Every structure is written in structure tokens, then in C-alpha cells.
Amino acid sequence: MKKVILILSILIAGFQVSAKEKVEIPAGKSVELTYAEFANYDVKLTNTSGKQVNVSVLDSQTRKQVSGFGLGPMGKTVLYVAEGNILKLKNTSSKAIDITLTFVDREPKTAAASNTEKVNFTLHNSSMKSIPLIIPGVMKPNLSPMSNSGVSLEIGQKIYYKKGGVRMLVLTVDESIQSGDKIDMAKRIRSLKKSE
Secondary structure: OOOOEEEEEEOOOOOOOOOEEEEEEOOOOEEEEEEHHHHOEEEEEEEOOOOOEEEEEEOOOOOOEEEEEEEOOOOEEEEOOOOOOEEEEEEOOOOOEEEEEEEEEOOOOOOOOOOOOEEEEEEEEOOOOOEEEEEOOOEOOEEOOOEEEEEEEEOOOEEEEEEOOEEEEEEEOOOOOOOOOEEEHHHHHHHHHHHO
């Protein structure tokens, strides 16, 4: 069955940045979104569907994936989408789902985009509690309990765990991480807390 891609472009003058928008993703389909607001704001995605959604950012010229991850069944994240790029949401379930999208103030970028090699791997949460993470300049995923989130990150990218006012470096992406690896973030956080 040929995959149907819905392309939605919203370029409304005076769009209220604080407004929330529900994006419906048909069963087994993808939705591609482009917004003028990508130039100045980050995108907050909230998934309350109970189904995982694959999130990716595509270069609008080459159609190549710039970044990507799996948003858990009850997950939320804040991510950076460069101006002119495409936000792609894929529903792999057998029923239509809704995702809430909100534009939020952009945090300063810590480093300029580069052509550094990227690694595709999985962040795993083996605990029964959500794990809020910060991936500077990319996104702020909130790993749902007992979930997996696929990511595509550059070598050298840092991943932090944040709880309250404490920010702890949990992982730096390096050559030891191979494509397809699964990294248990809950286990890494526990071991770091024990070593403090």
C-alpha cells in the first residue's frame, strides 16, 4: 500500500505563539509540517495518545533526516527545527491519533550545526518513572516509564538528566556507541548518583 503523506503548511500572520494546536495523524500514515514560526521558536510536542509516534526533522531541500527519535506513548519533548525544515510525525499504529503542538521560546543554541557523523541508537527507560532529559540544541525528551526512544545524534552531543535545579551529564555520544545500540538511561542515572 502506497504511503500517503499529508503536507500541512501554516503561514498565518499574527499566529498566537502560546496557542496549542492538535495535529491528527491518520492510522499508519505520516504528517509533514512546515511553519514560519520555526525561524524563531522551538516546538513542544505532547503525546497523550497511548501510542508511540516517530518524530523526525527533514532537510527541505534534500529530504534527508536531520534528527529523529521515538516519542513515547505518553511522552513530551521540546525540539529545535531549523527555519525551512520539515517536521515529520509518523503514526505506526492502526488507529488515528492526535498530538498537541505548541511553539515555545527558543533556548540559545550551544553550537552551530555541523556535518559531524550521526549515530542512530535507542534511549531506554527501564524504570517506572519518567526521565526528563536535555539534549542541548536538539530537544528535551521526557522518556516515559518502560519505554524506548530512538535518536539520531552527532558524535560529541551531550545528554543531560534534569530534576529540579540539578543538571547531570549522563552521556556523551562517542565512537563507542554503535548504530542500533540500546542505552539504559535509568541504569546510567542510578550509577552516576551512587558515584556522587
